[in-house]
Amino acid sequence: MKDLFVHDLTKQENQVITGFFAVAQKQRRTTRDGAPYLALLVSDRTGQIECRIWETASSVADFEQGDVVKLQAQVCRYQEKLQLKVEKVRKAKPEEYDLGDFVPTTSRNVEDLWAELNQYVSSFTNPHLHALLRAFLDDPQIAEALRSAPAAKTMHHAWIGGLLEHIVSLLGVASDMALRYPEINRDLLLTGVVLHDIGKLHELRWGTEFDYTIEGHLVGHIAIGLRMVEQKISALPDFPSPLRILVEHLILSHHGKYEFGSPRLPMVPEAVMLHYLDDLDAKMQTLRSEFLRAEANGRAPGQMTEWVRAMERPLLNTAQYLAEQQSRPAPEEADALPAQDGTGNLFLL
Template identity: 70%
Template sequence: MKDLFVGDLGKFENQVVTGFFAVAAKQVRSKKDGAVYFAMTLCDSTGQIECRMWEVADAQPFESGDVVKARGQISRYQDRLQLTLDKIRRANPEEYDLGDFVPKTSRDIEELWAELNGYVSTLTNAHLQALLRAFIDDPEIASALKSAPAAKSMHHAWVGGLLEHVVSLLGISDLAARHYPEINRDLLLTGVVLHDIGKLHELRWGTSFDYTLEGQLIGHISIGISMVEKKLANLQDFPDNLRVLVEHIILSHHGKYEFGSPKLPMIPEALLLHYLDDLDAKMQTMRSEFARAGALGRAPGQMTEWVRALERPLLNTAGYLGELAPTTEATAAEELEPREEINALPAED
C-alpha cells in the first residue's frame, strides 16, 4: 500500500524520500557536455511534481504511464517543489494499487450522469434532444464520458473531469440563459454537452493523461465535428440550419484564433458558451491551486506560488478574510487554539 503521496512531499523539503509514483511524462534531454538526463513529471492521485535524474547510466528501463519506485531529494526550484532522483525502477504489479495513482472527481459519477440526463430531458427542441440522446445513449460514448479527464494537465485533469466540467457548465449556462433573453437555451445547452466531445478521442487516460496520435494531429474541435456529423447521418430529418449552428458553437468555443479556434463566435450562444467555458476552467484552476497550496503547508491567507495557467499568483479570499476577522471577547479564547484551515477544497489544461 502506498504511504507517500505527492501531496505530502512539502513536509519533506531537503530530505531524501522513497515512494511509488506514476510517470506522467518522461523526456530524455542532453546536458552541456552531451550526457543525457531524464526530465520527468511524477504523479499520483494527489497531484504531480517535476523531477530530474542527472545520472541515468544505471537506471532500469521505464516509460511514461508506468508506475515506478523512485528515491530522491525534495528541494525547491523557482519557488516550486522538485524531486531530484538518484534511483528509479519500474514497479511490480503486486507492489501497488492503481487507485492510488489516478486523480478522480470527488463527485459521484452516477449522480453527475443523472444530472446530465436531467438537463437533456428539459430540452424542448426535439431535434436537439435527439442529437444529444444519440451521444449519451451510445454505450461506448457513455462509458468514455464517465471516465474521461477534461484536459491533460490543466482544469478538471482527472478521471471524470470532463463529465464534471460539462455538468458544472450546464448549471451556469442554464442560469445565464434565463438572464439573457436573446439566448436559445436548447441550443446553448446542446453546445455545452458537445463542445468538448472530441476529447474522448483526443486524450488517453490511465496512470497518466496524454494526447492520442489523433489528438495531436487533428485536435478535439475537428474530432468533435466529425463525431457530430456521424450522429447526424442517422438523424435524417435534422434541420440543416440547426446543424450549422451546433457546429459553429463547437468550432468557435475557444473564442480566438490564437487559442486554436477555427472560427470566432458569431452567434449569442457561441459567445456566451466561450466565456462561461473559460470561466468554469479558471475557477476550477483556482480551487485546485488553493488545495495544492494547503498541501504544501501555505496558510490560507498567503499568496500561492506562481500559477502558470493564469500567469499570476492567487489569494484565497476566504482564508485571508478569516485571518483578519476581528477578535471579540466571545472569540478571544478561540484565538489561543490553532486555527483550522478555512475553505478546504478538493484537489486538482
C-alpha cells in the same frame, strides 16, 4: 486503495517494502562494466521515486511505461536521494489497484454526475437536439469514456472524471443564464455545453498519466468534435440543416478568439454565451486548484499565491484573507489615535 504511497517512503529507509506504483519511465542501461540494469521512475498521486533493477534486468520485460506494477524493494539512499532497489516486480492486475491512487480524480460521485447530465437532456423541448444528445449518451463507448475522461492534460479539471464534472457544472450555470436572456435558445446552448469538448475523448489519453494522442496532437479536439457531431447527425433522419450549422458553429467558436485556437469567432448569442461561461468555469476551477496548492505548500492563509501561469497573475483567496483579518485582535482605541489636550496639542497617554 493502496496503503503505501511515495510520500511514506521517507519513513521506510533501509527497510524492504511491497507496494503498487505506476511506471512513469522505463529505461535499459548498462554499467561501466557492461552489465545490464533497468532504471525506473515510479509514481503515485503523492510523488515520484527512482528505482534500479540490478539483476536479471534483461529478462524483466512484462511491463511498460504507463503500467501499474507490484514491486518488492529496499528503500535506500544514493547521492543523498531516496531510491528503491527492486528485488521483485510484476505487472499488476487491473482488479488489484484503484486508478485514483495514481492520478487525481473527481471528488464528485460519477454516477450522480451522469444522472444530472441526463436530467438536463431530458428537459429539452427540441426533439432534434434531444435526439442528437441521446445519440452520444446512448453510445456505450462514448458513455464509458465520458465517465472517466479528464478535461485537459494539465489545465482545468485535469483529473479522472474532470470532463463530465466540467460539463455538468456548465449545464447548471448555462441553464440559469438562459432564463435571463430571451434571445438565448436554451436547448441549443445546452447542446453546445455537452458537445463543445466532446472531441477530447479522442484528443486525450488517460490512465496512470494524462497525455495527448497522435490524433490530439495533429488534429485537436475542435476538429475531432466537429467530425463526431457530423457522424451522429448523418444517422439522424430529417435533422434540420440550419440547426446542424448552429451546433457546428458552437463547437468551432467556443474558444472565442483566433489566438486561442478558435477557427471562428462566436457570431450567435448562444456561441457568445458558451464561450464566456466555458472560460469562466475553467478560470474558477483554476482558482480553486491554486488555493488548494498554496495551502498544501504551506503558504500562510490570506496571502497571495505564487505567480499563476494560466492566469498570468498571483491570486488571493478572499475567504481566507477576510477570515484572517477578522481573527486579528482589534487595537485599543487609545492606541489607535493620539490624544489631545484642550489646546489642540498632542500628548501621549
